[in-house]
Amino acid sequence: MATTSLDKSKIRFLLLEGVHQSAVASLQAAGYTNIEYLKTSLPDEELKQKIADAHFVGIRSRTQLTREVFEAAEKLIAVGCFCIGTNQVDLEAATEHGVAVFNAPYSNTRSVAELVLAEAIMLARGIPEKNALAHRGGWLKSAANSFEVRGKRLGIIGYGNIGSQLSVLAESLGMDVVYHDVVTKLPLGNANPMPSLEELLATSDVVSLHVPETAETQWMIGEKELATMKKGSILINASRGTVVDIDALAKAMQDKHLAGAAIDVFPVEPRSNDDEFISPLREFDNVILTPHIGGSTLEAQENIGVEVADKLIRYSDNGTSLSSVNFPEASLPAHAGHHRILHVHHNIPGILGRINQIYSEQGVNISGQFLQTNESIGYVVTDLQADHSREAIKKMKEIEGTIRCRVLY
Numbered sequence: 258m259a260t261t262s263l264d265k266s267k268i269r270f271l272l273l274e275g276v277h278q279s280a281v282a283s284l285q286a287a288g289y290t291n292i293e294y295l296k297t298s299l300p301d302e303e304l305k306q307k308i309a310d311a312h313f314v315g316i317r318s319r320t321q322l323t324r325e326v327f328e329a330a331e332k333l334i335a336v337g338c339f340c341i342g343t344n345q346v347d348l349e350a351a352t353e354h355g356v357a358v359f360n361a362p363y364s365n366t367r368s369v370a371e372l373v374l375a376e377a378i379m380l381a382r383g384i385p386e387k388n389a390l391a392h393r394g395g396w397l398k399s400a401a402n403s404f405e406v407r408g409k410r411l412g413i414i415g416y417g418n419i420g421s422q423l424s425v426l427a428e429s430l431g432m433d434v435v436y437h438d439v440v441t442k443l444p445l446g447n448a449n450p451m452p453s454l455e456e457l458l459a460t461s462d463v464v465s466l467h468v469p470e471t472a473e474t475q476w477m478i479g480e481k482e483l484a485t486m487k488k489g490s491i492l493i494n495a496s497r498g499t500v501v502d503i504d505a506l507a508k509a510m511q512d513k514h515l516a517g518a519a520i521d522v523f524p525v526e527p528r529s530n531d532d533e534f535i536s537p538l539r540e541f542d543n544v545i546l547t548p549h550i551g552g553s554t555l556e557a558q559e560n561i562g563v564e565v566a567d568k569l570i571r572y573s574d575n576g577t578s579l580s581s582v583n584f585p586e587a588s589l590p591a592h593a594g595h596h597r598i599l600h601v602h603h604n605i606p607g608i609l610g611r612i613n614q615i616y617s618e619q620g621v622n623i624s625g626q627f628l629q630t631n632e633s634i635g636y637v638v639t640d641l642q643a644d645h646s647r648e649a650i651k652k653m654k655e656i657e658g659t660i661r662c663r664v665l666y
């Protein structure tokens with residue numbers, strides 16, 4: 258069981274993977290000065306060492322927060338994913354350790370949608386090959402295999418925040434948009450849902466993937482699905498590297514079944530900009546290869562920095578867990594003049610009763626209380642008279658099922 262009640266200067270933030278400086282500025286403006294800022298991710302052992310002292314950690318898509326890492330992170334209160342995806346975090350382990358996880362679900366959606374649309378146009382015109390040839394002194398002035406995207410069918414797999422935004426932008430260019438999602442989604446504009454993935458693959462000129470990394474999406478585009486795609490069509494993947502079987506794609510490119518592809522995410526990505534990028538797709542000029550930069554625009558990164566830092570600050574300052582991806586959500590008022598006790602526990606019956614029994618035995622005057630649970634944990638927030646919090650928190654530790662308890666002054 259972890260307890261935390263610290264002065265702000267002692268609350269330690271570890272920010273990895275060069276999150277935008279706007280995050281540092283937001284934290285500092287909120288009074289948090291104990292910040293270690295690193296431009297890269299860390300190898301496992303170093304990560305475990307550094308995270309052992311951290312109360313908050315900020316990562317992007319590269320840092321893997323495994324169960325082992327959470328076991329080494331005794332003081333950790335919350336994780337900020339300065340990106341959309343949270344598949345790099347073992348959310349079950351985070352929850353079991355009472356660590357709240359936050360992300361930025363919208364800030365880079367526009368950046369990804371713009372990139373995908375630009376790639377669709379470039380590939381439909383055969384620009385990557387013509388560009389590569391010109392760099393080698395060649396000159397391929399020809400309209401052969403060059404097409405407008407107007408009137409062509411765009412098949413979007415995963416009609417969430419990015420997929421649906423791409424849908425609107427593509428329609429404004431005159432594309433015929435269809436989509437496939439496992440959840441029933443409201444079609445925007447004139448887009449049409451496709452009853453099956455096969456039908457979408459078989460009828461689309463451009464297929465773009467916008468699904469999260471899950472057990473169901475792993476290798477969802479393999480040899481069979483690529484063969485189902487129209488001859489001469491285009492595949493774009495800016496979702497996660499485990500969604501497309503890269504060897505099968507390389508084979509489809511070799512066989513000239515596809516006219517082009519744009520791939521931003523890979524099953525194994527270099528750990529840093531100094532490491533070599535290895536892929537069987539390197540040999541194809543008609544495959545646009547980008548280093549996982551779908552969301553990497555200055556606008557998106559700056560917004561993400563502010564958004565996620567603010568979520569961490571609110572959770573640290575007053576316990577608000579709104580929009581956490583794994584925690585019961587609580588939007589809490591200010592607690593001026595009171596101490597606030599935050600109690601995270603396994604979701605077993607009777608805990609609220611035990612907590613309130615302790616307050617009652619100690620004659621504590623409760624001025625406000627909030628309880629929210631999800632399927633695995635409960636979160637009880639209690640505001641009480643300042644002079645009672647020290648005794649009460651000691652007793653909270655003894656409640657069976659307690660995961661974490663902290664007091665805010």
Ligand SMILES: NC(=O)c1ccc[n+]([C@@H]2O[C@H](COP(=O)([O-])OP(=O)(O)OC[C@H]3O[C@@H](n4cnc5c(N)ncnc54)[C@H](O)[C@@H]3O)[C@@H](O)[C@H]2O)c1
Nearest residue numbers: 341342415416417418419438439467468469495496551552
């Ligand atoms: N390349 C980048 O830099 C970059 C940037 C941002 C996000 N991403 C990735 O893009 C993904 C999508 O982002 P988003 O913001 O649109 O997420 P989102 O959660 O808003 O949308 C994902 C959609 O996929 C659907 N889906 C889930 N499983 C599916 C399946 N098996 N078949 C069909 N549809 C399925 C969901 O129902 C949802 O509508 C993220 O999870 C992230 O991994 C990559």
Ligand SMILES: O=C(O)[C@H](O)COP(=O)(O)O
Nearest residue numbers: 317318319340341342552
């Ligand atoms: O999930 C995301 O938002 C993207 O994959 C971007 O990740 P990044 O912050 O590592 O660029």
